[in-house]
Amino acid sequence: MxxxxxxxxxxxxxxxxxxxxxxxxxxxxxxxxxxxxxxxxxxxxxxxxxxxxxxxxxxxxxxxxxxEEPIQYIIGKTEFYGLPFNVNSNTLIPRPETEELVQWIIEESSSFGKEIKILDIGTGSGCIPISLKVNLPSAKVSTIDISSEAIQIAKQNALINNVEIEFINSDILQNKSLPDNYDIIVSNPPYVRELEKEEIKNNVLLNEPHLALFVENDNPLIFYDKISILASKHLNKGGILFFEINQYLGKETSQLVKNNGFNTIHLRKDLFGNDRMIKATL
Ligand SMILES: C[S@@+](CC[C@H](N)C(=O)[O-])C[C@H]1O[C@@H](n2cnc3c(N)ncnc32)[C@H](O)[C@@H]1O
Missing domain, CATH: 1.10.8 (Helicase, Ruva Protein; domain 3)
Structure with missing residues (x-):
């Protein structure tokens, strides 16, 4: 042929x-x-x-x-923020919206003017912590995921991209505290409600890890609640909390983060015009 x-x-x-x-x-x-x-x-x-x-x-x-298997899983790799990443069915395929969140964090990081500590919660392929470390080489970057299989891939990706990251295998919903204090805490946690499953294409629904995607209809902000409470106690002075969010829950997520002690909340749309990211300070 x-x-x-x-x-x-x-x-x-x-x-x-x-x-x-x-x-x-x-x-x-x-x-x-x-x-x-x-x-x-x-x-x-x-x-x-x-x-x-x-x-x-x-x-x-x-x-x-x-x-309807995603091509990234078939060839075992993808690109995120111009960097190579291995992926498999234990890791979410990184999305372009998340690149916008990384871009925002990199821009805001220049205001610290010192070596900063960053924690990413829900690492998946490691796309967020690794692209941050590549672009902010003096930062100390740690990341948490409940999935040891995802962490295995994320560790490979740290090697491929030649960066040192601390990987922590734990369930954030069970954590009473965080391992350290940080200047930036970021998370793209599971946020798709079961009721939104109908909108999800088969290539995602049948192949990507449900652990990375879905939350219960009656408690869709469970991760935002837990993480913003922990962040309010573990952010250094002037520290910033960043979230990727469910586009339908921008107002609710902002309000929740506010209720958990954050004073200034910026809600930002992604390139597709959907409410997608939050930046919050205490
Ligand atoms: C939406 S994915 C994001 C992955 C990656 N950060 C990205 O942007 O492509 C959410 C991640 O959170 C992890 N996760 C789910 N429940 C968790 C929990 N209770 N504690 C820690 N991580 C969790 C999943 O394994 C998954 O890797």
Missing amino acids: TIKQLKSVFSEELSSIYPKTEIDTFFYITVEEYLNFKRIDTVLKAGEEIEKETEQIILSLLDRLKK
């Missing part, structure tokens, strides 16, 4: 499941991963034959895409 034929096979096999732009993205990621082809090569070398062995690998990837 040639590259051109492969592109047609992707369209034919996937067009009933995914929009064209997404199919194109899958195709370009695939040829880059297995043939080391840049996008322009798919035009310049459109008639080139793919080796049989590679063709088989790509066709089995196509089968998995047809079952």
Whole structure:
């Protein structure tokens, strides 16, 4: 099969499941991963034959895409904030909204003018603490997750990105205190209500870890409540709490954080125009 034929096979096999732009993205990621082809090569070398062995690998990837498995899990990696990250079904696939949160934290960190301590709660792939450490090399960065499997991947990612992070395997909902005091505490905790499951696409619902995504309908802010209470006791003077939040619960989350002792709350929208991030100070 040639590259051109492969592109047609992707369209034919996937067009009933995914929009064209997404199919194109899958195709370009695939040829880059297995043939080391840049996008322009798919035009310049459109008639080139793919080796049989590679063709088989790509066709089995196509089968998995047809079952709505995320391509990041199939190839085992993704990019976040311009950095490489391994992912598997124990780690959430990092989202672009979270890159915006990281950007905000990096901007605000310059105001400290000293070596700062950062704690991230709910590490997943380690995307938040690792991208912060890469961009704020003098910061001391720690991170907590209940999932030892996620921490295993996050540790690999710290190695790949050549940074030192402290990893703590624990359940934040059971913690009576935090291990230290910090200048910045950040969390992107589980925040999707069970009632929002209908809105969630199959590729997420059937593949990403429910432990990372869902909270009970009747207590959707459980993590924000616990973490803001802990943060109110463990932030250094001038410290900042950052959250990624459920877009439908911006007002409620802000109010809760306020009730837990934070004076100034900034609610920020993401690139898609949804309430998505909070910055809070005591
Ligand atoms: C929404 S994911 C965020 C992952 C990553 N920070 C990101 O932005 O892609 C939430 C993370 O919180 C972790 N988590 C869930 N319950 C937890 C708990 N009780 N204590 C600590 N971590 C928890 C999950 O394992 C998951 O990695």
